[in-house]
Amino acid sequence: MASLNVGNLGEYLREQRNAAQLSLRQLADAAGVSNPYLSQIERGLRKPSAEVLQQVAKALRISAETLYVRAGILDEREREELETRAVILADPSINERQKNVLLQIYDSFRRENGFVPETDGTDKADATPGADDALKADAAKDDNPHS
DSSP states (O other), X not given: OOOOXXXXXXXXXXXXXXXXXXOHHHHHHHHTSOHHHHHHHHTTOOOOOHHHHHXXXXXXXXXXXXXXXXXXXXXXXXXXXXXXXXXXXXXXXXXXXXXXXXXXXXXXXHHHTTOOOOOSSXXXXXXXXXXXXXXXXXXXXXXXXXX
16 A cells, blocks of 8 residues: 555645635535545645545545545555446446456456456456357357357
8 A cells, every 4th residue: 555645635636626616615515524624635734534535536526546546545556457347347338247257358467467456265367268268159149140
């Protein structure tokens, strides 16, 4: 986990607030935090929790993960991985099995490139070769509409 860099976070929050054309008070109200507390965060005097950052991100309509990275709560690579997974899982044009296959392939490529994904105790490496077979089967179905 990266170290907390509250000053950088505060500057970034101020920039985002100004870009959204919100006063400090308006953002504090929208995020459900006190005006003095938000001011202290912006000035780098307070270390906000992940929950507060999530509330502020929602009020600013920006990614909470971006604020987590700025605050040192989340590593940039972890954020990118989470966002990639979220996009795959949210895609309405593919079914659940296809989403799982894509995630398995994604994990396989990350392992191949030296990034080991978090596991839940199961060995996903054993499942990955089947992902190629599943994709080939899907491609064959697409090529043969009578199957």
